[in-house]
Amino acid sequence: MKDIRFYSGENIPLERHKVRIVQKLYLLPVEERLKKLQEAKSNLYLLHNKDIFLDMLTDSGVNALSDNQLAAMMNADDAYAGSESFYELEDKVKELFGMDHFLPAHQGRGCEKVLADLLVKPGNIIPMNYHFTTTKSHIVRCGGEVVELLPPEALECESDLKFKGNIDIDLLKDVLAKDHQRIPYVRLEAGTNLIGGQPFSLDNLKQTSAVCRSYKIPLVLDASLLQDNLYFMKKEDPDCKDLTLRQITKKIGDLSDIIYFSARKLGFARGGGIVLREGPLVVPLKELIVLNEGFHTYGGMSVKDIAAITVGLDETMDMEIISQGPSFIKYMVDELAKRGVPVVTPPGGLGCHLNALEFVPNIPQEQYPAAALSAAVYLAGGIRGMERGTLSEDRNPDGTERLASMELLRCAIPRRVFTLSQVKFAIDRIHWLWENRDLIEGLQFTLEPKILRFFVGELEPVSDWQEKIVRRFQQDFGDSL
Numbered sequence: 001m002k003d004i005r006f007y008s009g010e011n012i013p014l015e016r017h018k019v020r021i022v023q024k025l026y027l028l029p030v031e032e033r034l035k036k037l038q039e040a041k042s043n044l045y046l047l048h049n050k051d052i053f054l055d056m057l058t059d060s061g062v063n064a065l066s067d068n069q070l071a072a073m074m075n076a077d078d079a080y081a082g083s084e085s086f087y088e089l090e091d092k093v094k095e096l097f098g099m100d101h102f103l104p105a106h107q108g109r110g111c112e113k114v115l116a117d118l119l120v121k122p123g124n125i126i127p128m129n130y131h132f133t134t135t136k137s138h139i140v141r142c143g144g145e146v147v148e149l150l151p152p153e154a155l156e157c158e159s160d161l162k163f164k165g166n167i168d169i170d171l172l173k174d175v176l177a178k179d180h181q182r183i184p185y186v187r188l189e190a191g192t193n194l195i196g197g198q199p200f201s202l203d204n205l206k207q208t209s210a211v212c213r214s215y216k217i218p219l220v221l222d223a224s225l226l227q228d229n230l231y232f233m234k235k236e237d238p239d240c241k242d243l244t245l246r247q248i249t250k251k252i253g254d255l256s257d258i259i260y261f262s263a264r265k266l267g268f269a270r271g272g273g274i275v276l277r278e279g280p281l282v283v284p285l286k287e288l289i290v291l292n293e294g295f296h297t298y299g300g301m302s303v304k305d306i307a308a309i310t311v312g313l314d315e316t317m318d319m320e321i322i323s324q325g326p327s328f329i330k331y332m333v334d335e336l337a338k339r340g341v342p343v344v345t346p347p348g349g350l351g352c353h354l355n356a357l358e359f360v361p362n363i364p365q366e367q368y369p370a371a372a373l374s375a376a377v378y379l380a381g382g383i384r385g386m387e388r389g390t391l392s393e394d395r396n397p398d399g400t401e402r403l404a405s406m407e408l409l410r411c412a413i414p415r416r417v418f419t420l421s422q423v424k425f426a427i428d429r430i431h432w433l434w435e436n437r438d439l440i441e442g443l444q445f446t447l448e449p450k451i452l453r454f455f456v457g458e459l460e461p462v463s464d465w466q467e468k469i470v471r472r473f474q475q476d477f478g479d480s481l
């Protein structure tokens with residue numbers, strides 16, 4: 001892919017698509033934003049979409065569809081069993097990953113549920129580069145334990161490590177040597193979500209695969225964020241320089257034993273599925289899919305979504321298309337860093353991640369600094385990010401807080417959705433908040449669910465700090481929105 005340079009020398013990302021369907025956005029006045037935040041109990045998941053100006057919560061299921069996806073959706077073949085659209089998707093997945101079977105699921109966590117139900121027994125441990133929220137909950141639900149094997153440098157927010165998602169091979173060898181009888185599979189996550197959308201390298205995958213194969217332990221790849229991982233491999237990985245995206249994807253398939261993904265991310269659509277070679281796991285997994293997700297030619301997805309994934313996976317093999325997310329994210333990260341705002345570097349996929357431990361160092365982790373920052377960013381610009389820190393962890397069995405190793409506010413950039421001026425607006429408001437960070441204080445629960453508490457838990461500010469932010473905003477911005 002060739003870069004496009006500006007005559008002026010300005011270094012900005014450029015949209016490589018045109019917008020043909022639009023949705024009107026509303027930016028509420030700041031006092032209204034406070035009211036909506038209070039109604040949502042300071043939990044941005046509980047906001048209504050109409051009250052949000054820029055929804056940077058997630059990249060999941062909110063990516064823009066392409067003209068070709070929409071066209072395929074119109075033409076999807078509706079059937080409970082044997083939909084032609086399913087077979088087209090199955091063929092596409094086989095073509096890209098070189099595997100024999102595709103088992104559809106309603107979304108990524110549906111895949112995680114059936115994999116954990118089949119493979120994880122009480123007392124098992126599952127080594128991985130890093131956990132994802134739903135992955136861990138399903139493993140723990142089945143009596144397993146997650147063991148994370150990233151080297152300490154990968155958890156440093158500011159870094160110039162290019163492949164922060166790389167599993168530590170020596171640690172993996174140690175764990176397998178000691179505990180291989182308790183290990184049903186090793187899991188590697190592409191575009192490692194919770195540490196800032198950070199990729200692994202092809203060589204790391206090769207080594208992980210070789211170690212797993214020497215113990216005959218399957219390697220399970222969570223490919224939900226494979227699109228970003230592929231982008232960084234093609235751009236930064238010397239082993240991939242001379243390979244096409246299709247060749248890299250095929251190699252990834254060859255080195256993995258089971259691949260699963262959320263098609264709410266990979267494939268720009270909604271849905272998910274498990275990909276694997278012929279073998280003893282196929283039939284029991286298929287049974288669990290039929291039981292939990294739906295018949296194995298739809299797996300809980302609508303046929304329209306199935307048709308959209310087929311086209312979306314093909315579009316993932318186009319560097320001009322998959323470069324859009326990471327290049328806009330890089331712009332946002334670089335511009336915030338220039339203004340002194342603490343952000344995770346190098347810029348990864350998925351979104352721009354603010355480091356709350358430095359942004360609001362006054363807030364103890366027990367008062368959820370990243371969640372407090374997310375509430376403040378909503379007040380500052382009607383922007384919804386997602387807390388990824390202690391609030392996203394469930395408590396230890398003894399009721400104590402499990403303090404997260406990172407406290408991040410993720411401002412996701414859904415694929416192909418935002419324009420550069422919208423990203424600039426987000427940078428501007430986050431910069432303003434950084435200059436006024438002394439006002440931000442913590443949050444506490446008023447209603448705390450036991451599992452995945454961040455989704456529906458209710459909180460309140462520990463003081464009247466949210467009102468103070470509104471007053472400072474009105475001083476600085478007058479009657480502007």
Ligand SMILES: *Cc1c(COP(=O)(O)O)cnc(C)c1O
Nearest residue numbers: 107108109132193222224262264
């Ligand atoms: C989103 C995600 C999942 C879960 O997928 P859903 O479609 O949201 O259920 C699993 N793993 C990773 C890495 C993800 O990013």
